[in-house]
Amino acid sequence: MNLAELKKNFTTTLSGIYPSEEIQSFFNILSEKYLNLSRIEIALNPEKEISKEDAEKFQAALLRLKNYEPIQYILGETEFFSLPFKVNQHTLIPRPETEELVEWILNNSEFRIQNSEFLDIGTGSGCIAISLAKNLPDSKIFALDISEQALKVAQQNSELNEVKVDFIQADILKTKTLPKQYDVIVSNPPYVRELEKKQMQQNVLKYEPDSALYVKDKDPLLFYRVISQLAKNHLKANGKLFFEINEYLADELTELLKIEGFQNIEIKKDIFGKDRMLKCNI
Structure with missing residues (x-):
C-alpha cells in the first residue's frame, strides 16, 4: 500500500x-x-x-x-499553551478557551513577583498549573484534584515539561480548609449542566470523564460556591480568584460571588465571543 x-x-x-x-x-x-x-x-x-x-x-x-474516540486519546497526547501534555480518559482534554484563561492570569503583572503562590483546583492533566509554572519560574504552584489517576498524568506532565508543581489529592466538595494562603486561586470546575448534554459531541459524551464536566441542573454553581467560600479565607491580601465559567450562567455566578463578599468582578469573553472567564477579589 x-x-x-x-x-x-x-x-x-x-x-x-x-x-x-x-x-x-x-x-x-x-x-x-x-x-x-x-x-x-x-x-x-x-x-x-x-x-x-x-x-x-x-x-x-x-x-x-x-x-468517536478523541484523536488526543488515540495519540495519548495533545498541546496546550505551546507545551506537550499527556492525556487519557482520566483527564479532560485541554481546550483553547482554557489557554485564554492562563493568558489572562499571566497578563496580571502583579503576580510575576518572586514567590507568588498559585493554587489550581481541579487540575486534571495539570495544564493550567504546569503552564503557569513554566511561565512563572519564580512562583510556587500547587494543584488539587479528586482523581488519583488524573494526578498521575499531571505528575507525568510536570516532569515532561520540567517544572515543579506540588500536587494534592482531595475532594474539594469535602474540603473544609486549604493548606495555606495563595496570591491566586484558579479553577476550571465542572460546569456543564445535564440539560446541555444534548449539545455535546459524541466524542465528549462517550469518552471524557463525567466528573470533570457535568453538574446537576438543580445546583449548577455548586463548585463555584464551595471554591469561593474557601477562597475567602485562603487568598492573601489583594489576592485574586479566577474561574473558567459556563457562558449561560455568568449573571448567576456574579450574583453568587457578590453574596459571598467578592468585588471587582470582571467577566471576559473568549475568542468566540462567549462569556468564558471571571476574575474577582475579596
Whole structure:
C-alpha cells in the first residue's frame, strides 16, 4: 500500500462520520505521528510505500475514530499553551478557551513577583498549573484534584515539561480548609449542566470523564460556591480568584460571588465571543 491508497482508504472510511476538513486534519496528525511526515511531504510523496506495521497503526486508529474516540486519546497526547501534555480518559482534554484563561492570569503583572503562590483546583492533566509554572519560574504552584489517576498524568506532565508543581489529592466538595494562603486561586470546575448534554459531541459524551464536566441542573454553581467560600479565607491580601465559567450562567455566578463578599468582578469573553472567564477579589 502506498501513501495515496492509505489516505483514500482513511478518507472513505470516515466519510459521513466527520466533516472532510476534520478527516484531513486527522490524517495529517496521524501521518506526522506514525510516519514522521509533514503535510507538505504527504502531498509530495503519494507513491511512498507504507509498511505493514504503519498500516496497522492507521487501521487501529481508524477503528477508534469510527467510535468517536478523541484523536488526543488515540495519540495519548495533545498541546496546550505551546507545551506537550499527556492525556487519557482520566483527564479532560485541554481546550483553547482554557489557554485564554492562563493568558489572562499571566497578563496580571502583579503576580510575576518572586514567590507568588498559585493554587489550581481541579487540575486534571495539570495544564493550567504546569503552564503557569513554566511561565512563572519564580512562583510556587500547587494543584488539587479528586482523581488519583488524573494526578498521575499531571505528575507525568510536570516532569515532561520540567517544572515543579506540588500536587494534592482531595475532594474539594469535602474540603473544609486549604493548606495555606495563595496570591491566586484558579479553577476550571465542572460546569456543564445535564440539560446541555444534548449539545455535546459524541466524542465528549462517550469518552471524557463525567466528573470533570457535568453538574446537576438543580445546583449548577455548586463548585463555584464551595471554591469561593474557601477562597475567602485562603487568598492573601489583594489576592485574586479566577474561574473558567459556563457562558449561560455568568449573571448567576456574579450574583453568587457578590453574596459571598467578592468585588471587582470582571467577566471576559473568549475568542468566540462567549462569556468564558471571571476574575474577582475579596
